[in-house]
Amino acid sequence: MIELKHVSKTFESKHQQVVALNDVSLQVNKGEIFGVIGYSGAGKSTLVRCVNFLEKPSSGQVIVNGKDLGQMTVEQLRAARQNIGMIFQGFNLLKTATVYDNIAIPLKLTGVPADQIKEKVEKYLAIVGLSDKKAVFPNQLSGGQKQRVAIARALSHEPEVLLSDEATSALDPETTDSILSLLLKINRELGITILLITHEMHVIQKICDRVAVMENGQIIEQGHVIDIYTHPENTTTEKFVSSIFPSDIPIEIITELEKQGPIIQLTFVGPSADQPALSMLSKQFDIHTNILSGNIVQLKDQPFGKLIAHIKGAKVETDKALNYLREQGVQVSEVKHNG
Amino acid sequence: MANFNEVFDRWGGLIWESTLATFQMVTISLLISIIIGLPLGILLVITRPNKSFDNKYLYRTLNIFINVIRSIPFIILLFALLPFTRLVVGTSMGVRGVIVPLVVYTAPYIARLMESALLEVDKGVLEAYEAMGIKTKDIIWHVMVREARPSIILGITIAVIGLIGATAMAGLVGAGGLGDVAYRFGHLRYEPEVMYVTIIILVIIIQVIQTIGNILASRAKKD
Numbered sequence A: 001m002i003e004l005k006h007v008s009k010t011f012e013s014k015h016q017q018v019v020a021l022n023d024v025s026l027q028v029n030k031g032e033i034f035g036v037i038g039y040s041g042a043g044k045s046t047l048v049r050c051v052n053f054l055e056k057p058s059s060g061q062v063i064v065n066g067k068d069l070g071q072m073t074v075e076q077l078r079a080a081r082q083n084i085g086m087i088f089q090g091f092n093l094l095k096t097a098t099v100y101d102n103i104a105i106p107l108k109l110t111g112v113p114a115d116q117i118k119e120k121v122e123k124y125l126a127i128v129g130l131s132d133k134k135a136v137f138p139n140q141l142s143g144g145q146k147q148r149v150a151i152a153r154a155l156s157h158e159p160e161v162l163l164s165d166e167a168t169s170a171l172d173p174e175t176t177d178s179i180l181s182l183l184l185k186i187n188r189e190l191g192i193t194i195l196l197i198t199h200e201m202h203v204i205q206k207i208c209d210r211v212a213v214m215e216n217g218q219i220i221e222q223g224h225v226i227d228i229y230t231h232p233e234n235t236t237t238e239k240f241v242s243s244i245f246p247s248d249i250p251i252e253i254i255t256e257l258e259k260q261g262p263i264i265q266l267t268f269v270g271p272s273a274d275q276p277a278l279s280m281l282s283k284q285f286d287i288h289t290n291i292l293s294g295n296i297v298q299l300k301d302q303p304f305g306k307l308i309a310h311i312k313g314a315k316v317e318t319d320k321a322l323n324y325l326r327e328q329g330v331q332v333s334e335v336k337h338n339g
Numbered sequence B: 001m002a003n004f005n006e007v008f009d010r011w012g013g014l015i016w017e018s019t020l021a022t023f024q025m026v027t028i029s030l031l032i033s034i035i036i037g038l039p040l041g042i043l044l045v046i047t048r049p050n051k052s053f054d055n056k057y058l059y060r061t062l063n064i065f066i067n068v069i070r071s072i073p074f075i076i077l078l079f080a081l082l083p084f085t086r087l088v089v090g091t092s093m094g095v096r097g098v099i100v101p102l103v104v105y106t107a108p109y110i111a112r113l114m115e116s117a118l119l120e121v122d123k124g125v126l127e128a129y130e131a132m133g134i135k136t137k138d139i140i141w142h143v144m145v146r147e148a149r150p151s152i153i154l155g156i157t158i159a160v161i162g163l164i165g166a167t168a169m170a171g172l173v174g175a176g177g178l179g180d181v182a183y184r185f186g187h188l189r190y191e192p193e194v195m196y197v198t199i200i201i202l203v204i205i206i207q208v209i210q211t212i213g214n215i216l217a218s219r220a221k222k223d
């Protein structure tokens, strides 16, 4: 659906050049939600803005829906953009227009016949749950409601692709969740492909199928969310993953505990996350378990959990216990105190 | 009170006529100035570096041109433009004769006021409309000018007040108006009552205009 091939973007200012994108290649499949995560300045905004040519790449190709944006005339590009919705961190609504007009005006300007405008505005306001706010001005809405209007505005053009540039970054956690649920809903019910960028792992975890991690204008790692969670390869990726699983156990405690048995990290994916594997251990083997830290999160399609536990007992017994866990589909790795 | 009635009887007709003359000069030259100034203001915004119609030469030329005109005081402009005025409207006298210099004086001022009003518009909104595949001309009119309306109204209010000030000198080319009455009768013929009455009328007009401007602007704001 969206394909970036070796896209680079360099900003030239008077005295310096900033390489915002450095040979980025990426493919977003039809119907999926693809997330791009990275720290501030990584080049995420530049990346999404290249997808609808708000930013023209310095080199490389951007192909949306089989068509190369770089080869288009101005008119063709305008038509292509109508098929690519975009939402922003700052909502970008007209302050001087009602909620209704904020959706109706762009429809009118893109040549939608007058008799269809009302119908569309009402349909998409209903989808975002704001039918009762038609006559209200944006200043009277909360951030979450403004973003809903912006989403309705984007959807009203019935695009196949929706780009989101930090759409939830200005919102509180609860509102963020409700907007993310809405994005998931429109992805599932309307089949819209979504490319979103964020600096919060939480956003990726909740709705993304695949994720790319960006640093210094490059994609340093990409894959299915679950794989990135279980096997992060890059240090930056690891940092993002551990932002969800904070587990700073003081080194003194680790050194002390290790004398009495191994400290292990258990990673549960899918069904194994629901089972009380750990509590079964002390019943079946002559050991004691002690959970040092842990968390289970719900990824888009499956639960995913990480526990750090201490297993106290004779080596024979602890080894048997670990084997048992592995048989249950749990990933086990030992936490090293010098690591 | 008797004094007031006396002044009114003697000068009422004249003052009324001059008030009308002032209104006439202000209205006509304001309309023409907006028609010229608003597009110039838009041009100043969109030909800026990195804007939709980035054009260094046009932008700089326009900038210098506007600055040059704006540095000439109205009274000098009035005389300097005499031949030009005659060329355009066939006379340099009366209301018709004063409209040309008033417009030349006000249009660049309005262009500047429009420019600053338009620059205040949130870049993000313009970008959102660009991303929706909307034509640049529609973005300029339906987004930029629309969103700038409150500031545009305040800008025009300022321009009107400046324009009323400038019409005080219209008497010099025989166009009449309140300022002319105050000067001729109040100063030259030493009839201070006339001067005070005109001052009071001018103060009231300015107050009313500013108040209307503020109300309209805050209505357009929709907060």
Ligand SMILES: Nc1ncnc2c1ncn2[C@@H]1O[C@H](COP(=O)(O)OP(=O)(O)OP(=O)(O)O)[C@@H](O)[C@H]1O
Binding pocket: A011, A012, A013, A018, A019, A020, A038, A039, A040, A041, A042, A043, A044, A045, A046, A047, A199
């Ligand atoms: N218009 C521009 N002109 C010059 N440099 C720019 C421009 N836009 C972005 N940059 C630079 O490109 C780099 C990447 O910026 P970008 O906005 O894509 O980062 P980001 O990952 O979106 O960051 P954030 O999370 O802060 O939004 C930064 O170093 C930034 O300063």
Ligand SMILES: [Mg+2]
Binding pocket: A044, A045, A046, A166
């Ligand atoms: Mg950004």
